[in-house]
Every structure is written in C-alpha cells, then in structure tokens.
Amino acid sequence: MSRNGEGSTERLGLDGKYRESQLPLLIRREGMAELVDGVVRILDRRELPHTIRHLECTTVEEVAVAIEVMAIQGASTLSFAAGYAMAMEAGSDDTDPRALSQRLTLARDRLLSTRPTGIALRRMVDSVFDVAVHSAGTNPGAAAAAYVEESAQLLARQALATGRYALELLDGAGTILTHCFADRALLYLLLEAEQAGREIHVYASETRPFLQGARLTSMSVQEIGHPVTLITDGMGGFLMTRGLIDAFVTAADRVCLDGTICNKIGTYQYAVCAAANEIPYIVLRQNGPDVESRSAADIEIEYRDAHEVLYCGGRRMAPEGVTALYPAFDITPPHLIHRIVTDRGAFASQAIESYFATPAD
Amino acid sequence: MSRNGEGSTERLGLDGKYRESQLPLLIRREGMAELVDGVVRILDRRELPHTIRHLECTTVEEVAVAIEVMAIQGASTLSFAAGYAMAMEAGSDDTDPRALSQRLTLARDRLLSTRPTGIALRRMVDSVFDVAVHSAGTNPGAAAAAYVEESAQLLARQALATGRYALELLDGAGTILTHCFADRALLYLLLEAEQAGREIHVYASETRPFLQGARLTSMSVQEIGHPVTLITDGMGGFLMTRGLIDAFVTAADRVCLDGTICNKIGTYQYAVCAAANEIPYIVLRQNGPDVESRSAADIEIEYRDAHEVLYCGGRRMAPEGVTALYPAFDITPPHLIHRIVTDRGAFASQAIESYFATPAD
Numbered sequence: 001m002s003r004n005g006e007g008s009t010e011r012l013g014l015d016g017k018y019r020e021s022q023l024p025l026l027i028r029r030e031g032m033a034e035l036v037d038g039v040v041r042i043l044d045r046r047e048l049p050h051t052i053r054h055l056e057c058t059t060v061e062e063v064a065v066a067i068e069v070m071a072i073q074g075a076s077t078l079s080f081a082a083g084y085a086m087a088m089e090a091g092s093d094d095t096d097p098r099a100l101s102q103r104l105t106l107a108r109d110r111l112l113s114t115r116p117t118g119i120a121l122r123r124m125v126d127s128v129f130d131v132a133v134h135s136a137g138t139n140p141g142a143a144a145a146a147y148v149e150e151s152a153q154l155l156a157r158q159a160l161a162t163g164r165y166a167l168e169l170l171d172g173a174g175t176i177l178t179h180c181f182a183d184r185a186l187l188y189l190l191l192e193a194e195q196a197g198r199e200i201h202v203y204a205s206e207t208r209p210f211l212q213g214a215r216l217t218s219m220s221v222q223e224i225g226h227p228v229t230l231i232t233d234g235m236g237g238f239l240m241t242r243g244l245i246d247a248f249v250t251a252a253d254r255v256c257l258d259g260t261i262c263n264k265i266g267t268y269q270y271a272v273c274a275a276a277n278e279i280p281y282i283v284l285r286q287n288g289p290d291v292e293s294r295s296a297a298d299i300e301i302e303y304r305d306a307h308e309v310l311y312c313g314g315r316r317m318a319p320e321g322v323t324a325l326y327p328a329f330d331i332t333p334p335h336l337i338h339r340i341v342t343d344r345g346a347f348a349s350q351a352i353e354s355y356f357a358t359p360a361d
Numbered sequence: 362m363s364r365n366g367e368g369s370t371e372r373l374g375l376d377g378k379y380r381e382s383q384l385p386l387l388i389r390r391e392g393m394a395e396l397v398d399g400v401v402r403i404l405d406r407r408e409l410p411h412t413i414r415h416l417e418c419t420t421v422e423e424v425a426v427a428i429e430v431m432a433i434q435g436a437s438t439l440s441f442a443a444g445y446a447m448a449m450e451a452g453s454d455d456t457d458p459r460a461l462s463q464r465l466t467l468a469r470d471r472l473l474s475t476r477p478t479g480i481a482l483r484r485m486v487d488s489v490f491d492v493a494v495h496s497a498g499t500n501p502g503a504a505a506a507a508y509v510e511e512s513a514q515l516l517a518r519q520a521l522a523t524g525r526y527a528l529e530l531l532d533g534a535g536t537i538l539t540h541c542f543a544d545r546a547l548l549y550l551l552l553e554a555e556q557a558g559r560e561i562h563v564y565a566s567e568t569r570p571f572l573q574g575a576r577l578t579s580m581s582v583q584e585i586g587h588p589v590t591l592i593t594d595g596m597g598g599f600l601m602t603r604g605l606i607d608a609f610v611t612a613a614d615r616v617c618l619d620g621t622i623c624n625k626i627g628t629y630q631y632a633v634c635a636a637a638n639e640i641p642y643i644v645l646r647q648n649g650p651d652v653e654s655r656s657a658a659d660i661e662i663e664y665r666d667a668h669e670v671l672y673c674g675g676r677r678m679a680p681e682g683v684t685a686l687y688p689a690f691d692i693t694p695p696h697l698i699h700r701i702v703t704d705r706g707a708f709a710s711q712a713i714e715s716y717f718a719t720p721a722d
Contacts, residue, residue, distance in 0.1 A: 049680040179595075203686075206670070206678070208569060208593040214671075214678035222683055230670055230685040232569040234540075234594040234627025238691035241629065266595025268602065269630045276633050309567070309591055310575075313674020317567070317575035319410040322583055324591040325564075330599035 014156035018191065024223035026216060027156070027184045033072060033081035035145050038091060040084045044071045049219040060085045060107040067114040070210060074183045075118030075253045076155055082111040083124045083148035090132035091141020100140060104129050117262060117302045117329050118253045119290050124151065156184060158286035158343035161361060163188030166284055166341045173246035177236050179205040180264035181212040182251040185284035190224045202228045203245065205236050207264060209308040209326065233266045237273035248274040248281045255289040259334030259349030260296045268330040271337065280338035288342045288355035302328040375517035379552065385584035387577060388517070388545045394433060394442035396506050399452060401445045405432045410580040421446045421468040428475040431571060435544045436479030436614045437516055443472040444485045444509035451493035452502020461501060465490050478623060478663045478690050479614045480651050485512065517545060519647035519704035522722060524549030527645055527702045534607035536562040538597050541625035542573040543612040546645035551585045562588045564606065566597050568625060570669040570687065594627045598634035609635040609642045616650040620695030620710030621657045629691040632698065641699035649703045649716035663689040
C-alpha cells in the first residue's frame, strides 16, 4: 500500500489526476475489478484488511457469485465487475452475432439476479450488452471492455469533482461521521483535503454485519492519512449529542428524483439523529439522481441471508433456533438530508432533479 | 434449561411466585450470583449461550475482576455479586470489629471501582457494609448474606409487578423492539404474557460490542417461549418505518428525577427513531428513579476498553493503528420517553418523581 508515487511513467488512476500509487487501494483499478488476459480479476474484500487476495474469475457465473457473496461490493464498483464479466463473455470464441446475443442475454440475466437494490448494475450490463452486440464485425469483447474502462474513468472524475464540492461545503468541519464504505467520493474528498493541508477526523461506524466501516473505510482513511476512530453502529447518535460530529456524510446506493435516498442499513437512524441534533447530513452522489426512481416506492430493499446477523467474526452468537432479519439497506426521506453533493455541485435534496438542468464543469 | 417445574418441593424463585425451573436461567439464583459455602459463585455470561460455566470466586478481587470483565452484568445483577463479595469478606475469620471495618472498607472501595455508571452497586455495597459492621457480636457474614438475598427478592417482586404494569400498558402490542438485555422486568413481562396466553414477538438488537441482545436476550426470550428475531444495531429504525414495531422497550441503568434515563449505548438512537415514527418508548425501572440523580449532569458515562470495538467474535476487524471509542452507555432525554414503568405503576417520564409519593401495592 505504498503511496510514494515515484516515477512519472506510472499509470494514472481512473480519475486522471492522481497516480495509482497515490490512491488508497480500494479506488485503484487493482482494488476493484480488472479484465486481464481474458480473466476478470477481483480484489476479495472479504479478506480485508488483513489479506490482499484476488479472485481470478474465468466465467460469468464466478463473477456473479463473487458479487453475491460480497467479495466485491459498492453499487458502482460491483457494476465494473459485472461489466467486465459481460466483456469477457463477449470476447470468447463464438463471434456469430446471434449466438453472441444469446450468450450475453444469459450473462446479463445472471448478473442482474445478484443484487437488486443498486441501479448501476442494471445500467452497466444493459449498456455493455448494447455495445457488444452493436460492434458486429469488430472485436465485441474489446469494445465492451473499453466501455467499462471509460465508465469507470467517468465515474472517478465525477467522484473527484464531487469530493471537491463536498470539501467546500464542509468548510470548517473538522470531524465527520460516516457509515458503511462511502467509497470514491468520500475518498476523493479526503484526498483533496489532505492536499490542501486540511485534516478531517473520520468516525467510522463499523456497519454490522459485513463490517465495511471497520474493514474498508478505516483502512482507506488510514491510507490517505487522516485520523480515523472506529465505533459500533449504536454509538453515532451519542457522539452527536456530545458535539463530536460536525457532519454526517455517506454515499447512496439509490437517489430518487424526489430527494429520497437509499443506503446501507443503519443510515436512516443516523440521519434521524443528525436532524435531531441539527447536524447536516450530506449525501455524496457523484452522478446525480436515478431517473429510474421517482420515490421510495420504486426501491426494492434487498434482504440477505440472516446467517450473517447470527454470526459475528465467524462465531455464532445467538442460540440455535433463534432467527434473524437482514435488510441490507434502508431509506432516508428528503427532509432529513441537508445536501446531495454531485459532480455538478451541491443540491438541496428536494431540488435534486435540477441536477439534469445543471451543466457539468 | 428445563422449565417443567414439576415437584412442589422445588425452591421458589426470588419473586416468590414462579419456581426456579419456570424462570429463564438469567433470573434464577444460579444464573446470577450466589454465596455457597463461603464462595461467590457467578454464572459467566461471556460464555453464553453456548456454555454454562460458573466462576468460583474466593476473594473480593476475583469478584471485582468478574464484574469488570462483564462475566456478570446488569446494574442490579452485578450488585448482588458485589454484595455477596462483601458478605464473604465479612464472614472470614477475623471478628475484631475494627479489623472487620477496615477489611470491608477496602472491599467496598475495590468493588466500587469496577463500573461507574449504575447506582445499584454503590447502594448495595454501602448497605452491606452497614449491616455487617452493625451486626457486632452476631455473625456479620450471615447477616450480610441475608441482606443481599432479601434485596434480590425485593427486586424480583418489584420486577414482577413492573412486568404486569408494562403488560397492561402494552395492551394490543404484538411486537416490541428491545436493546441490550433488559433483564428481569422484561422477562417477567414476557412470563406474565405467556401465562395470559398472549404472544409477544421480540425483536432483539444484538448490542455490539458485548452482544447482550444476541446472546442473553434472545436466549431468555426463547426459554420463555415467545418468538424472537435478532437484528443488528443499525436495523431497528428501519423496522419502525416499516410498521413492524409496536413499542420500543428497554431497562435503564439510571433514571434521573427529571425523567432522563441512561441505558446501554444505542438506546438513544432508537428512542429518537421511535419518537420520529410515533412509536412509544417504554422504560422498565422496577424500583423507581434514583434519588442521587437529578439530571443528566449527575451521570458519569463509563468508557470501556476500545479493544472490544476493534474485535468481533474474537477476530480483529480494523487494521492495526486504527483506534476506537467505546462509551458503554448513552443518555435519553425525557421528551423521547412515553412511560417509565415501575412496581408502583407507569409514570410519564417528566412525572417520575411522583413515584415516591405513590404507595406500593
């Protein structure tokens, strides 16, 4: 995890500004998914922060399972893995257009079945399908892979812009509370703060049961060099009452046109407490709202295997016979959100639809 | 964990109504602390629900450590262990009154240093000290032990009465959310419901890092026979928004005269969410408010070793170098509390001081 960034020949990160070695692992290409020699190479996040190990997926099924078991996670990040799985499939031997279309339809359906709540996955596999099928005569696999790389670059540039706007908005804030792993937009915010010589103390909520906060967020903040303090998911509200939190900041898996957002389970509780304590809740959403989602009614909450709640660190905690519930996301209404920050600036939640009428930088 | 309760010669539980075998383990004498043949015998709750093992403490220091490491927990329950430790010390060889007083002063100071937030501990060790020292000439150890047993019986009878009042108050409620281990008042509520043929579905919040909800609450509810569903500490608010929770019910480690309560970290967040969703928050406090505490300013929040937050199920989750924070309790203001239920009935939080002017049954 060296960040020295020596040597000008080193590859630039997806954002086009930072070199790969300057970035925390999870927003480097190798920290997400890549297509290397016809194999989808995925960093297995389940082993973090202790072990850096990659899965080498040679079939769409293997990628789908990696997404289902959360070896890779984050709505956009997992969509790259799915996109490369489609590209891998498109690049395999059979170049007959009809057979290609049939294979890619099966691949798309399998990949869409993995995780229902985020919308980036559907956009990615639908787009890659079209790119591959309409690149008849040329190399559909290469065209598809190039599309995924371009999408990842666009998203990183948008996240960098979002991070800058969020840093402006957080002028004067020295501490933030975050929940789950807010990914590239938060990490660019922290990278830009570090470049500006501004320290931001991050309180990371551990985010049971998968512990993205303990494992991914705390690792990434530490790599960038800001102080990070881990808490459990029951502690954020108390810290707010003690004046320790200047802002609550998360990503969002879905942003509806009415300003409702959907994010990792536990977000809603903190949003309610932030409002009760007059602390701004800032949502980072680099590419604006989802045109497919007018309101909360358009969001399907994913329920995952309750097994993960009954176990903690590999040990079963509840007695045999006790059941559990595991909604993976919750929904926060617009009145609890101070600003939704995008690559086009910060919007009041209820005005997020005006994102589309706002020019990009 | 048999609950058949056959045989009329069997010992009655502390409450005087249920036989020991009808009670869930954690409110039987053997599930808390006992003084047996001059040894303080403590059920080690850290091993639950998988292993039922008792610590045999022969010194005050051993009991103090058992309290510190949370082998025994719960403000009242751990006070019994401390009380028996004082009785053990009072019953040891040296019957010279001055030497006894000196020994008990040391024991009291050591026991008071274990956990600062709950007030039952101070009351117990101060009272046992007085009983032992003033029983000059008779057997100070026996007098002290009898005092602890009587205190435990009184508390159990108060908890039974509180459970009955709470059941009345929850008329029509089919589901409750609880946090941490609400102990005897909640368990008597559920026992009385079961006797009345009423099913209450308990959603138990796991309560990281010690997981009292996953390990103690779910076990006890299962023993009584009601359905129990485990969730993580980030999920309760979401369940409230989905109409799954009729009431939020907890115990309290401290109840101030102004209606402020102090309970396990995570309680405040749920109280805020309950208010936002118009769900009543019911606090069970069998013996009324604490005269020692006028308001939140009189409460000392215990900060425990951050190690427990960095680990989950025995495995370290955050990278080396990441720090954590572990406030063990939080504070909920009176306006978020619908009722505080006691052995003398249910009180509006702001009127809890009138408990003292209300006759016991």
